[in-house]
Amino acid sequence: MEVMKTPRSVDLSITHHCNLRCKYCSHFTSAGDVNQDLPREEWIRFLGELNDCAVMEVCLSGGEPFLRRDLRDLIKAIIRNRMRFRILSNGTLITDEMASFLASTRRCNGVQVSIDGSIPTTHDACRGEGNFLKAIQGIQHLLRYHLPATVRVTIHKHNVRDLEGIAQLLLEEIGLPQFSTNSASYMGLCRQNAEQVMLTPEERSFAMKVLLRLTQKYNGRIGANAGPLAEARSWLEMERARSGGRGPIPGRGFLTGCNGPMSKIAVRADGVMVPCDQMGHMELGRINHDDLREVWQNHPELNRLRERRNIALSDFKFCQGCDYTSYCTGNCPAIAYTLYGEENHPSPDSCLRRFLEAGGSLPDGE
Incomplete structure (x- = not known):
């Protein structure tokens, strides 16, 4: 994948503040946390620069x-x-x-809402009492106006046995066209709540399975860019290649697991540009203060991230x-x-060998 001349999309964390403290949130207690929110005028000025750079979409997140x-x-x-814009x-x-x-804007590409259970006790176990019903009501408001509402399910200990119920709720009862999944990662608040x-x-x-x-x-x-479903698809392909004696898979064998720096960039709530919100x-x-186009094309740290795709995995003792x-x-x-x-x-969180050595097993396949 080639680096675009300017970012195609930009993620804006427009506030550090949130009304929840989810047990696995990657936003809080992570390196780079800030307490200062950029004032409206600064964001509006920057949006003009995004227009000049032909950015197509802005994703608004937080915090909340x-x-x-x-x-x-x-x-x-x-x-x-x-x-156009999306909201998380x-x-x-x-x-x-x-x-x-x-x-009414006719420019909303989607609003993604987090749902972690099919019943209040499951969802609220990590997100706080009463928040399941509020989130479901929020989705219903979006659907009432025919907005492209999407749902992200983060899989963790409290809901891993509720996956069938979640799918039934979202796809049958609410009638969403689809939803996506990921899993809690060892970042932010999850580090202190890992167990x-x-x-x-x-x-x-x-x-x-x-x-x-x-x-x-x-x-x-049901979709996924990370978490158990994405891992199952990728790891099953890897196992089929290994067991079949297949040669290297094109684009693999190197640090190619992240394409973010090729087409998008993020901004923290205090106005600092970062490669992504993680x-x-x-x-x-x-x-x-700093020119976006110049940062995108010439910042050494951003280019170092892009060059990681040329680093062979065989170079690592790991x-x-x-x-x-x-x-x-x-x-x-x-x-x-x-x-x-x-x-x-x-x-290491996505290492198939270590997963198997720790007692994990792959499903039979799709």
Whole structure:
């Protein structure tokens, strides 16, 4: 994948504040946390620069973006600058009035709401009492105005046995066209709550098996870029290649697990540009002070991240002797940094060999 001349999309964490404290949240207690929110005028000025750089889409997140009282002003500025937008939310603050406004813009590509259970006790175990019903109501407000509502399910210890119920709720009862999944990662608040939320190898194996079956049942309406379902698909391909004596898979065998720096960039709530919202420690410059185009094209740290795809996994002691090296991508640099203090390192959280050595097992396949 070639680096674009300017970012295609930009993730804006428009507020550090959130009305929840989910046990696995990667935002809080991570390197790069900030308490200062950039004022409206600064965001609006930067949106003009995004227009000049031909950015196509802005993703608004936080914290919880619906906590900003000037959210409508920011969205109107996005539209004036000829861009579309998405919002990532916990769903609890989405009102009928706000949903009506979002629909009226005709520029909303989607609002993603987090749902972690089919019943209140499961969802609220990590997100706090009463928040399941509020989030479901938020989704219903979005659907009432025919907005493209999406759901992200984060899989953890409290809901791994509720996956069938979650799929039934979202796809049958609510009637969403699809939903996506990931899992709690060893970042942010999850580091201090790891034993309460992170899946064991046995639980990951169970989740893979169930999600593959549900994907078949619902004709592919369950997606994933990370977590058990994504791992099952990738790891099954790796195992088939290994057991079949296949040569290296094109694009694998190197640190190619993240394409983010090729097409997108992020901005923290205080206006500092970072490679992505999971890498708040790597400061690239400040909006309205440093030129976005210059940062995108020439910042040495950003280019170093892009060049990681030329680093062979066989160069790492971590990977030596592994039968899967030629089929692996090394995965997420943010998790690697959390565990090793270095982005250019394979992520142990996504290592098939270590998963199997720890007692995990692969499902039979799709």
